[in-house]
Amino acid sequence: MDRFLFLTFDGLSRGAVYAAFALALVLIWRATRIVNFAQGAMAVATAYVAYSVADATGSYWLGFIVALLAGLLLGAGVERVVMRFVDHSSPLNGVVVALGLVLIIQGVLGMIYGNEFRPATAPFSRDAFEIGGVALLSRYDLFVFAAVGAVVVLLTLLFTRTPTGLRMRAAAFAPDVSRLLGVPVGGMLTLGWALAAAVGSLAGMLVLPTELGLNPTAMDIVFISAFTAAVVGGLDSPIGSVLGGLIVGLLLSYISGYLGATVAPMAVLALLVVVLLSRPDGLFSRSSKARTA
Amino acid sequence: MKRTATVLAAVLLAAAGCSNSGGSSGGGSSADTPGVTDSEIVVGTHMPLTGPAAAGYSKIAPATKAYFDYVNANGGVHGRKITYKIMDDGYNPANTQQVVRQLVLQDKVFAILNGLGTPTHSGVLDFLKTNRVPDLFVASGSRSWNQPDKYPGTFGFNPDYTVEGKILATHVKTEHAGKKVCFLGQDDDFGRDSLAGIEKVLGPVAAKQSYVTSNPNVGPQMGALKAAGCQVVMLATVPGFTALSIGTGAKIGFKPQFVVSNVGSDPATLAKTLGAAAPLLEGVVAANYLPLVNDTANPWIQLYSKVNKEYNAGAEMDNNTVYGMSVAYLFVQALQSAGKDLTRDGIIEAVKKGGFTGPGLVPVRYSASDHSGYAGEQLTTIEGGKAKYLGKPFRTDDADGAVEVYEQAAVAPPANGIPAA
């Protein structure tokens, strides 16, 4: 029972990060019908920037803020310079370009920083509080929950309560009509990418201290878990992606805990196959129609 | 169709352009020995310079090279300077295949020296044997290197992991009698040989777990060891994973006595990887067979510090530096012993003849029937962030032989720091 509780909290903590990451994927998917396969690499790139800043200034939080800003910039840049010019007549094109970006980012990071693992420090202690003799949550886990929760609330407010958010939704769902109504569709797309990349950077900053360290390929596996989370929740649904993230986090934690860590990637694949073939629009969608992109 | 023909023609031309005459290998005189000229000996190695297993190990080859540069600056060996080609394999057996072929077939090295890693080096044994390339002082304690009949040109360097397991387990048996002992090891010959040695002394351990270097998350394993109520955890881990295991354990409130294999125990590397959590290392027990880097009174460390300062750009020294230079010292000893007319068969005969004394606390075993490296180890513990030796060195075999104290004192280095012929 102790072990179950521990694994549950551990899973929720990892799941929160997957949720944030999945949310970033969903943001871009809703706006452009592109799954940003470069999301992981972009997050790693901003994390490198963050740790460079933190090392230079001695302030983790300055680095943290720089990571989010760098995310905004990188997202906007990728949209303006590359993604805008992708021909969307085939859904493959966006995927291939994003994968190209992955290689470029990983290669450039490797050239600048080297491919060794660098320690990624956490801003809070990762020693867990013990409740009734069971180590449950660390300060760091609480920080993760708070950060992801804040992002979800802020994004919800943005999309439901602000004119900008409304315009972004309009630009995504009916670009032609929006353009006629005077919505700067291109600008909204850029903003969408920037926001998504910043959320991705946040997720990266949150997950890296729990892994072996900073490395150009550090987010590859995290990306696949997050992609699965987004698919489980339905690529179109932000709330679904949050729930999907928690589900994937819990699943991975239980599987690793009871069956062994090596089984986890197989479990992710199995979950992905089952969801894609049975409920392609996500577990929480009412319809189950198009699986095509 | 036409295009294909054009491309093929282009390939043919390009390839023909880079053709040059192949070299021969094997015995004969040094005139036709690959990698040996009157003024140079080219040797190569494969090391993890990048990736999750690179922590600490990436300092070994530069240290070896620094010692060679020191020897070269003092006239070389029999008038030949040593060129050391270092290839990064990222601890990935597939890369090792590639880079070792490049060293042997393209760069035509005389020998492979100190190739690092059990899973990585296992994969090139057959290739090196086919090409009759001396495979000296492998940086790993797998028992695979000690198969004189199957691989006559391969010799180990590290004490083998079974020997080490027996020595560490003997310490646990006397100092932690009656405690629950568990094991976490790498999922390959390293982990398996180590566990075999431990269980020879202690009997079956209470719980055992394994990890792979491609999956840097040991949370579940440490969780399971905690759940099993382990009081002593013996680690057969590379440095990155030693740090990860200790750090992850602390995160879930699990702080048993850790007893770590020599290959994963350099305190400087571990402290760097652990960062702020470095104090967790206090009291960790491990073992070593070379002088410790912080023992500044030791003449070997003084020699190595000098070489490091002059030829390694004053890089921060740790036990990996000591290791790398000790490998180089042994190789120079072997070259001296092989004589002026250097051939591949000659150096293998020289190593087989054995009798090398150097920085080690215990002797190396090399003989016609034994290709394993150092014969034993001495226990260490970490105090104030530095390793220090406990008691006396032990030696034993990889079978059921007893673990016994080795009494002979270590030798001092020659005055000029270079072994004589």
Next chain:
Amino acid sequence: MTVVRDRVTTRLAVPTMRKQSPLIILVLGAIAVVALTYTLPPFRTYQLATVGAYLCVTAGLTVLTGLNGQLSLGHGALMATGAYTLALWQNKFNLLVVGIIVAILVTTAVGAVIGLAAARLRGPYLAGLTLAVAVVVPSITSTFDGTFNSDQGLSVVLNPPPESMTVEQWQAWVCWGGALLTVFTLALLTRGRFGRDMRAVRDDETAARLAGISVARTQVTAFVVSAACAGLAGALFAVIAQSVSPGAFPLTLSLFLLMAIVIGGLGRLTGALIGALLLVALPAVAHEIGEAAGSQRLEGNLALTFFGVVLVVVMLAAPGGLASLRIPLKKKGQR
């Protein structure tokens, strides 16, 4: 190869393109390879063998992606399937030719399973699923470490080559034998009815369906064919390296394969050859540059970056990227 010639001329050239025989290429290729193995130094011959092994998988993949419009990031895993099958077979029976055939069959079976799922998915869903397949290799080898020996992998028992030739020559012959047969078979397949069906499905599924083509069956068949090629490539890699380990089939391998088929023009077997060459040549060149610059960091990363730039630039600059290869789609646009 003729089947996959210039996009503009494809439609016009259809009547003539069946006249030329891929047999000529088979013979020419064989002569070229044999000649090369007797002129090149051993390391170049070894690299030549590697190109041959890569060509098997890139040729199959370019047919799948270029002609049938399915993107797979899981072909690295399929290669691993072939490689491990061969290793296990060799270590038990040591019959190389049968072993290679068994490796192809097993990979084909695995490919059929993935292909069945893939036929129901499109675009990013398919890419995501196959990506998950690609990363599952080390997970399987460590979970069933009794069989696959974890990260350390297995060594492959091989009989020494005939006395008259060096190991490297023998490797090149074996690999290029496989590669040329693959290219020959694919050329025949794609110029026939199957090739027409694949293109029809890629260009417009609805139209293809109306024309009486079974879309799902065509897609699954295409996946299975390319899986068989990947299985052969994997088996050949196991032969060259005399060992298999999960590290030989990382995620980057699958991305590199994608780059290899994109750079030479999707759907062209010539492109697959260029891609295979680059996969071997570029990392070697990058190594030279890295060594010359004295920088360990440049080495692997230079090739990585270059491959990435190629992917992005080709997709952006070739008008319409992949879609520019789709003639009927263009026609639809013009209507």
